[in-house]
Amino acid sequence: MKQFIALVAILLGGCAAQGGLNIKEMGSFHVGGREHTVSGQPIKTVMFTVGGAPAKLDPNGVYQVEQMYVQYFVPANGRGTLPLLMWHGGGLTGVTYETTPDGRPGWLQYFIGQGWTVYNSDAVERGRSGWAMTPEVFKGDPVFLTKENPFERFRIGAGAGSYNKDPAKMKLMPGSQFPHEGYDNFTKQGVPRWTTTDNAIIAAYTALVDKVCPCIVLAHSQGGPFAFKVAQARPDKVKALALVEPAGFGDMATAGVLKNTPILTVFGDYIEQDSRWPTIRGNVLRFLGEVGKAGGKYEVVDLPKIGVTGNSHMMMMDRNSDEVAGVIQKWLALQGFVR
Amino acid sequence: MKQFIALVAILLGGCAAQGGLNIKEMGSFHVGGREHTVSGQPIKTVMFTVGGAPAKLDPNGVYQVEQMYVQYFVPANGRGTLPLLMWHGGGLTGVTYETTPDGRPGWLQYFIGQGWTVYNSDAVERGRSGWAMTPEVFKGDPVFLTKENPFERFRIGAGAGSYNKDPAKMKLMPGSQFPHEGYDNFTKQGVPRWTTTDNAIIAAYTALVDKVCPCIVLAHSQGGPFAFKVAQARPDKVKALALVEPAGFGDMATAGVLKNTPILTVFGDYIEQDSRWPTIRGNVLRFLGEVGKAGGKYEVVDLPKIGVTGNSHMMMMDRNSDEVAGVIQKWLALQGFVR
Numbered sequence: 064m065k066q067f068i069a070l071v072a073i074l075l076g077g078c079a080a081q082g083g084l085n086i087k088e089m090g091s092f093h094v095g096g097r098e099h100t101v102s103g104q105p106i107k108t109v110m111f112t113v114g115g116a117p118a119k120l121d122p123n124g125v126y127q128v129e130q131m132y133v134q135y136f137v138p139a140n141g142r143g144t145l146p147l148l149m150w151h152g153g154g155l156t157g158v159t160y161e162t163t164p165d166g167r168p169g170w171l172q173y174f175i176g177q178g179w180t181v182y183n184s185d186a187v188e189r190g191r192s193g194w195a196m197t198p199e200v201f202k203g204d205p206v207f208l209t210k211e212n213p214f215e216r217f218r219i220g221a222g223a224g225s226y227n228k229d230p231a232k233m234k235l236m237p238g239s240q241f242p243h244e245g246y247d248n249f250t251k252q253g254v255p256r257w258t259t260t261d262n263a264i265i266a267a268y269t270a271l272v273d274k275v276c277p278c279i280v281l282a283h284s285q286g287g288p289f290a291f292k293v294a295q296a297r298p299d300k301v302k303a304l305a306l307v308e309p310a311g312f313g314d315m316a317t318a319g320v321l322k323n324t325p326i327l328t329v330f331g332d333y334i335e336q337d338s339r340w341p342t343i344r345g346n347v348l349r350f351l352g353e354v355g356k357a358g359g360k361y362e363v364v365d366l367p368k369i370g371v372t373g374n375s376h377m378m379m380m381d382r383n384s385d386e387v388a389g390v391i392q393k394w395l396a397l398q399g400f401v402r
Numbered sequence: 403m404k405q406f407i408a409l410v411a412i413l414l415g416g417c418a419a420q421g422g423l424n425i426k427e428m429g430s431f432h433v434g435g436r437e438h439t440v441s442g443q444p445i446k447t448v449m450f451t452v453g454g455a456p457a458k459l460d461p462n463g464v465y466q467v468e469q470m471y472v473q474y475f476v477p478a479n480g481r482g483t484l485p486l487l488m489w490h491g492g493g494l495t496g497v498t499y500e501t502t503p504d505g506r507p508g509w510l511q512y513f514i515g516q517g518w519t520v521y522n523s524d525a526v527e528r529g530r531s532g533w534a535m536t537p538e539v540f541k542g543d544p545v546f547l548t549k550e551n552p553f554e555r556f557r558i559g560a561g562a563g564s565y566n567k568d569p570a571k572m573k574l575m576p577g578s579q580f581p582h583e584g585y586d587n588f589t590k591q592g593v594p595r596w597t598t599t600d601n602a603i604i605a606a607y608t609a610l611v612d613k614v615c616p617c618i619v620l621a622h623s624q625g626g627p628f629a630f631k632v633a634q635a636r637p638d639k640v641k642a643l644a645l646v647e648p649a650g651f652g653d654m655a656t657a658g659v660l661k662n663t664p665i666l667t668v669f670g671d672y673i674e675q676d677s678r679w680p681t682i683r684g685n686v687l688r689f690l691g692e693v694g695k696a697g698g699k700y701e702v703v704d705l706p707k708i709g710v711t712g713n714s715h716m717m718m719m720d721r722n723s724d725e726v727a728g729v730i731q732k733w734l735a736l737q738g739f740v741r
């Protein structure tokens with residue numbers, strides 16, 4: 064009988080242990096947004112599809128704008144005590160956390176596999192969230208990045224001129240963990256972004272928090288300051304922040320409101336020699352200091368100091384992405400969020 | 403021992419039978435696209451994040467454009483003999499096939515649940531595929547739809563003036579199956595689209611077919627003519643077409659190349675009284691007739707004729723969405739594509 068029970072246990076365990084994911088529920092929704100009215104414009108005739116039939120298009124009317132797309136996965140064997148919201152960085156989408164540019168499972172799969180219910184979203188105006196008329200709704204010009212821009216700015220390549228279309232000729236940071244042979248795939252993940260839409264983005268993230276939290280927010284880069292600000296607006300609902308190289312901070316004057324929200328920040332390699340990251344990191348630490356003064360708990364992990372080297376700004380894509388995810392997972396467990 | 407084997411069988415069967423999805427592998431990638439060079443433009447300074455540090459942005463250089471996003475799911479217990487590629491319609495993304503606007507599982511979940519490996523994509527310039535500079539790369543203006551436009555055009559509402567923000571005041575087609583209480587959610591799925599990017603879209607779909615096929619393509623609306631054309635370009639790789647209200651057709655002169663590709667087209671309700679759909683459907687049938695003349699096999703299902711009534715153009719979202727999916731699933735099984 065004991066052997067029988069042991070076998071049954073192995074078989075049941077095998078459901079999730081086949082290297083795959085046992086998903087109890089998956090789906091998506093849009094959240095937030097508002098209506099925007101256009102008037103006084105002439106009616107157009109549009110042929111939507113070659114071989115179709117012409118349709119009249121009256122541009123006057125009410126438009127849906129500034130909503131946000133969210134895809135979610137609920138694992139069958141949940142181990143996280145709260146849902147995990149994953150917020151990407153600027154010029155990107157939730158694809159950041161999916162398959163890495165060299166084809167390995169990304170942090171989305173990692174955290175689902177660890178038993179977290181994950182909500183992975185595309186910020187307002189990016190990806191499946193859609194975007195609104197510019198300059199009528201979104202002010203200013205959208206920003207497009209050249210293929211070499213993130214290579215230099217995200218601490219993958221060793222400074223100006225380090226990019227080359229041929230991976231064999233790229234000048235990488237010494238010891239870089241970025242899978243540079245997949246850099247071309249990474250550039251395909253990029254989407255245009257505005258620099259004037261912060262308020263709309265924050266409003267939609269807040270609507271998401273109001274819908275699915277209490278929760279933990281895992282955010283990267285530009286998602287970091289959004290996470291700080293939304294947590295400050297909803298300190299009762301955002302129970303922890305795990306921030307990967309946050310590119311900014313929250314409202315300094317009310318930092319203390321986060322005194323009951325444990326905060327982890329993770330920084331990669333090559334920060335000191337970068338022209339921008341020492342300033343950015345310093346600003347974040349100044350904000351965290353204010354949280355600390357109010358009695359808040361935060362931890363700053365500089366990966367090289369714990370022996371994890373070679374990480375770029377896109378550490379969820381680096382060759383040791385699972386090792387970095389493990390640092391976050393361990394911290395979440397230490398905070399008591401893992402069953 | 404017999405009882406033991408029976409119990410083990412039940413336990414193993416239970417892995418997939420918990421109402422969830424047992425996923426062997428999931429992930430995403432971008433496919434296709436090309437490089438586009440910009441020169442002679444002045445350097446800009448951009449503050450990417452408030453609280454960050456200013457970055458120089460040289461707009462001159464090489465850009466990645468016209469790639470396509472694809473998300474895939476491989477079920478643990480595969481029953482489809484080929485992967486199923488799901489292509490959405492105009493002004494939308496792969497979200498079309500995800501959770502319905504009233505919160506039920508969509509066709510993505512349905513077909514994964516039936517054991518199909520599914521590749522769900524966002525066409526070039528939509529959703530997570532990103533979009534390129536306009537008018538430099540994408541010619542003409544992007545098209546935005548008002549909230550009431552699809553309500554009238556997609557045979558949800560009963561003609562002009564049928565839309566109302568209050569679902570209780572919407573004038574629906576008699577017997578409509580569209581979950582109108584979720585119409586607002588549906589409008590949030592919309593994304594801007596160009597009418598000048600067909601060639602780029604077809605190129606990326608063709609690149610996807612070259613990467614993951616032989617396969618079956620399930621396409622909706624504007625995705626229909628794309629599916630016809632890509633199948634004509636790769637008749638050896640696209641083994642069947644399941645087209646839901648295709649909004650156009652393929653290259654008439656070479657229709658016969660599809661003689662070995664079984665084709666299903668499904669049309670919903672209210673076609674005859676619509677101002678555009680009789681023409682569109684007639685064009686598609688004319689094309690299918692050419693395929694038939696070459697010995698090709700096709701089936702046209704008008705849902706009302708088989709007793710399935712009330713379906714809008716967005717039948718994958720209608721209340722009887724699973725019933726309509728079942729029509730496609732049954733046809734695929736009849737063609738021998740289900741184990």
